Amino acid sequence: xxxxxxxxxxxxxxxxxxxxxxxxxxxxxxxxxxxxxxxxxxxxxxxxxxxxxxxxxxxxxxxxxxxxxxxxxxxxxxxxxxxxxxxxxxxxxxxxxxxxxxxxxxxxxxxxxxxxxxxxxxxxxxxxxxxxxxxxxxxxxxxxxxxxxxxxxxxxxxxxxxxxxxxxxxxxxxxxxxxxxxxxxxxxxxxxxxxxxxxxxxxxxxxxxxxxxxxxxxxxxxxxxxxxxxxxxxxxxxxxxxxxxxxxxxxxxxxxxxxxxxxxxxxxxxxxxxxxxxxxxxxxxxxxxxxxxxxxxxxxxxxxxxxxxxxxxxxxxxxxxxxxxxxxxxxxxxxxxxxxxxxxxxxxxxxxxxxxxxxxxxxxxxxxxxxxxxxxxxxxxxxxxxxxxxxxxxxxxxxxxxxxxxxxxxxxxxxxxxxxxxx
Amino acid sequence: xxxxxxxxxxxxxxxxxxxxxxxxxxxxxxxxxxxxxxxxxxxxxxxxxxxxxxxxxxxxxxxxxxxxxxxxxxxxxxxxxxxxxxxxxxxxxxxxxxxxxxxxxxxxxxxxxxxxxxxxxxxxxxxxxxxxxxxxxxxxxxxxxxxxxxxxxxxxxxxxxxxxxxxxxxxxxxxxxxxxxxxxxxxxxxxxxxxxxxxxxxxxxxxxxxxxxxxxxxxxxxxxxxxxxxxxxxxxxxxxxxxxxxxxxxxxxxxxxxxxxxxxxxxxxxxxxxxxxxxxxxxxxxxxxxxxxxxxxxxxxxxxxxxxxxxxxxxxxxxxxxxxxxxxxxxxxxxxxxxxxxxxxxxxxxxxxxxxxxxxxxxxxxxxxxxxxxxxxxxxxxxxxxxxxxxxxxxxxxxxxxxxxxxxxxxxxxxxxxxxxxx
Numbered sequence: 018x019x020x021x022x023x024x025x026x027x028x029x030x031x032x033x034x035x036x037x038x039x040x041x042x043x044x045x046x047x048x049x050x051x052x053x054x055x056x057x058x059x060x061x062x063x064x065x066x067x068x069x070x071x072x073x074x075x076x077x078x079x080x081x082x083x084x085x086x087x088x089x090x091x092x093x094x095x096x097x098x099x100x101x102x103x104x105x106x107x108x109x110x111x112x113x114x115x116x117x118x119x120x121x122x123x124x125x126x127x128x129x130x131x132x133x134x135x136x137x138x139x140x141x142x143x144x145x146x147x148x149x150x151x152x153x154x155x156x157x158x159x160x161x162x163x164x165x166x167x168x169x170x171x172x173x174x175x176x177x178x179x180x181x182x183x184x185x186x187x188x189x190x191x192x193x194x195x196x197x198x199x200x201x202x203x204x205x206x207x208x209x210x211x212x213x214x215x216x217x218x219x220x221x222x223x224x225x226x227x228x229x230x231x232x233x234x235x236x237x238x239x240x241x242x243x244x245x246x247x248x249x250x251x252x253x254x255x256x257x258x259x260x261x262x263x264x265x266x267x268x269x270x271x272x273x274x275x276x277x278x279x280x281x282x283x284x285x286x287x288x289x290x291x292x293x294x295x296x297x298x299x300x301x302x303x304x305x306x307x308x309x310x311x312x313x314x315x316x317x318x319x320x321x322x323x324x325x326x327x328x329x330x331x332x333x334x335x336x337x338x339x340x341x342x343x344x345x346x347x348x349x350x351x352x353x354x355x356x357x358x359x360x361x362x363x364x365x366x367x368x369x370x371x372x373x374x375x376x377x378x379x380x381x382x383x384x385x386x387x388x389x390x391x392x393x394x395x396x397x398x399x400x401x402x403x404x405x406x407x408x409x410x411x412x413x414x415x416x417x418x419x420x421x422x423x424x425x426x427x428x429x430x431x432x433x434x435x436x437x438x439x440x
Numbered sequence: 441x442x443x444x445x446x447x448x449x450x451x452x453x454x455x456x457x458x459x460x461x462x463x464x465x466x467x468x469x470x471x472x473x474x475x476x477x478x479x480x481x482x483x484x485x486x487x488x489x490x491x492x493x494x495x496x497x498x499x500x501x502x503x504x505x506x507x508x509x510x511x512x513x514x515x516x517x518x519x520x521x522x523x524x525x526x527x528x529x530x531x532x533x534x535x536x537x538x539x540x541x542x543x544x545x546x547x548x549x550x551x552x553x554x555x556x557x558x559x560x561x562x563x564x565x566x567x568x569x570x571x572x573x574x575x576x577x578x579x580x581x582x583x584x585x586x587x588x589x590x591x592x593x594x595x596x597x598x599x600x601x602x603x604x605x606x607x608x609x610x611x612x613x614x615x616x617x618x619x620x621x622x623x624x625x626x627x628x629x630x631x632x633x634x635x636x637x638x639x640x641x642x643x644x645x646x647x648x649x650x651x652x653x654x655x656x657x658x659x660x661x662x663x664x665x666x667x668x669x670x671x672x673x674x675x676x677x678x679x680x681x682x683x684x685x686x687x688x689x690x691x692x693x694x695x696x697x698x699x700x701x702x703x704x705x706x707x708x709x710x711x712x713x714x715x716x717x718x719x720x721x722x723x724x725x726x727x728x729x730x731x732x733x734x735x736x737x738x739x740x741x742x743x744x745x746x747x748x749x750x751x752x753x754x755x756x757x758x759x760x761x762x763x764x765x766x767x768x769x770x771x772x773x774x775x776x777x778x779x780x781x782x783x784x785x786x787x788x789x790x791x792x793x794x795x796x797x798x799x800x801x802x803x804x805x806x807x808x809x810x811x812x813x814x815x816x817x818x819x820x821x822x823x824x825x826x827x828x829x830x831x832x833x834x835x836x837x838x839x840x841x842x843x844x845x846x847x848x849x850x851x852x853x854x855x856x857x858x859x860x861x862x863x
Contacts, residue, residue, distance in 0.1 A: 042780075045803075045806065046803050046804065125825065127823070127824075127825055131814055131818065131823075133824060133825075136802075138806055140836050140837075141836060223836050223837075224836075224837070244667065244837050262859065264859065265858065265859025266859075268859050268861050269857075269859055269860070269861055271861075272861035272862060273861075276861070276862055357465075375856075379559075379854050380468075380469050381469065383468065383561055383852060384852065385852055385853065386852065386853045386855060387852060387853065387854050387855070388854075388855040388856070388857065389854075389855070389856045389857065390856065390857045390858055390859050390860065391554055391855055391856065391857030391859075391860040391861075392857075392860065392861045392862050394861075394862040395554065395855060395857075395860070395862050400550070400554075400862065401550075401556060401853075402548065402550055402556075413563050413564060413646050413647075413850040414563075414646075414647065414667050414837055414838045414850070415837045415838040417850060417851060417852070417853075418852075418853045427836040427837070427840060428840060429806060429807065429808055429809065429810060429840070429841075430808065430809045430810065430824075430840075430841045431802055431810050431811075431812075432809060432810070432811040432812070432814055432818065433798075433811070433812045433813065433814065434692075434811065434812065434813045434814030434815075434818075435688065435813050436685065436687065436688025436689075436691050436692055436813050436814075437692075437813065437814040437815065437818070438691050438692055438694075438695035438696075438699070438814075438815045438817070439695060439699055439815050439817040439818050439823065
């Protein structure tokens, strides 16, 4: 969908960016109480606008059906009263979190009497580019506002009406709290040129967070001139070590793969130590087969009835489905080598009772999240106790792992002296 | 200087990048003792190679004189026994710092029994692009090594022989500690195409740190596809509030401007509250004039004998010289507005005995460093107690303010359960 010229799109984003920058300077100084009030006001307004939101969503659904969207996409797009309540609850839960701005992150004294504090500040302006789920409008805006940032939201073109109706409710919360309405802005066009302009908006947008499939995230990562918090894929590994407790291993492997297969923390590859396999047999693979998982097995493992032989391309693949790649390895060293080669730096879990082996796994890998005797499905801001997340990042810079309100802050140094001069 | 094609330069950086990545994976697991040994070994080797380093430097100096470099540039380039000793001392001082890798930055328990730790890890591969000072070779390599990162150094073309001789000493330290020699690599060419290839080396280099003048930093900031830690300019402001103690104010203003005028923390603009001026007269300006500073004064201030009238372009200018812009303002609000408009986000200092006014200054501004009753010349990693710095950053992402070894780390999450699964 392209009608805007590049110049038009850049002018539009420049205008939204200037509004956002102005709002951000107000938000940076806003009290915790006022941000809390805006979020609670927005939650109330979401509930009060239920029928308007449902009408807007119905319009989007008709359009999407005409366009022939897949049932999965239609499901992501669709809203009902319970999903609307969940959005309002999400806003309330973020409202009740501790305010991340102004926290003293570190402080120390210098021999010359200077007192130095590192204090959390907002990042500034956050751009969020997402696909069909309209609830991202509320979730992303809530975390941005909590952390004192202005946000520019560019929802999927399919969800434009739904997003607009939700945006209205959010703005009503801002208005009630006497905060600038431009603290939360929605890009008012379906035109894709606007996305391209956001990606180039250095100086206007401080960080871009893409929410969606690999196509969207890959595009954003390769084109953006603005910093990006994202993960491209969640190719999560579970490694069952020779010193694993077999009961714990069975429980964790099954949960890591099957609890929900479509999320980024779902396991995509099972590595089994040869000694574990010799001692305990094919239990881990059998459990998966019994649960209806397609096991693409390498080497000896493919002799287990019900598995299918793995192709080389099955390793390093994000299935997001009831499919798993499986392979025998010679100990933790080979597991580490495999994960370094095929992993995506998201989340990996080792199953072992051996502290030294776990330590080696933790040291040898540099994924954002490393686990021991726990399901990779815990890779989630809510499960980490962060209250909510805007996504999971695998970059090395700034925010890594689940990105909650705290991760949307930067810091500044406050240095206090008493007429102190440098010699 | 261009002989390499773009393809050649990219192949060269790809090779250095692959070496660095391999070295980085060894460094990430290296013990604190081994990194310490490599730094001490390098310091000893620097001292032992004094004559070789001085010979190489003499060669660079001859070349630079033929090229007609300015006396200031020649001074930055030149080495003598005391500068060589200072380099070795710098390496020893970084060696003695606490190891920043593996620190537990935060840890907490979840109700389901999971224990979560956030643990510091190296960033990976750091690219440093610098101008004529050959000592940056040792300083940057030391901080990178301490923080477990591999480094690719691209020194000024004028200092190539000096940098090579210093690099030899650093490599000898790595060798003695049995760490990979490719942990510290020097780009072996004067060709500028190599810089361009570094700036595009996404995936090979994790962060670029430019050290040099505005021309270099501006180029890096605008062209880099890799994250950059840098500041473009240090347009530092000092604001003398109505509630300033006049003695402290005189001491700090004079020091902030005159201690060293060529560093990024030197004050470039003095803002004086009208009430302070009415009460205490022109003392602050007079002190500067007496110290031989050219005061470019706005409005009434220009009536002080010895000042010269300010042009609009004097505000927001980084003089790096015995020159300062000066202006009267109506209180802290106008000072904040002025600094927001003309500052570069580096360092600003307020002189006041009034806590509420200081608080307003700290809240209203978002420079990397904000000070009270202290000289802006303290904007320095050493003065902050970080031991050493690789530079000062004004970006909002990741590292901000002085960048020491700690700021060259990222983190990962270590999650420990007991067969814990997600419901």
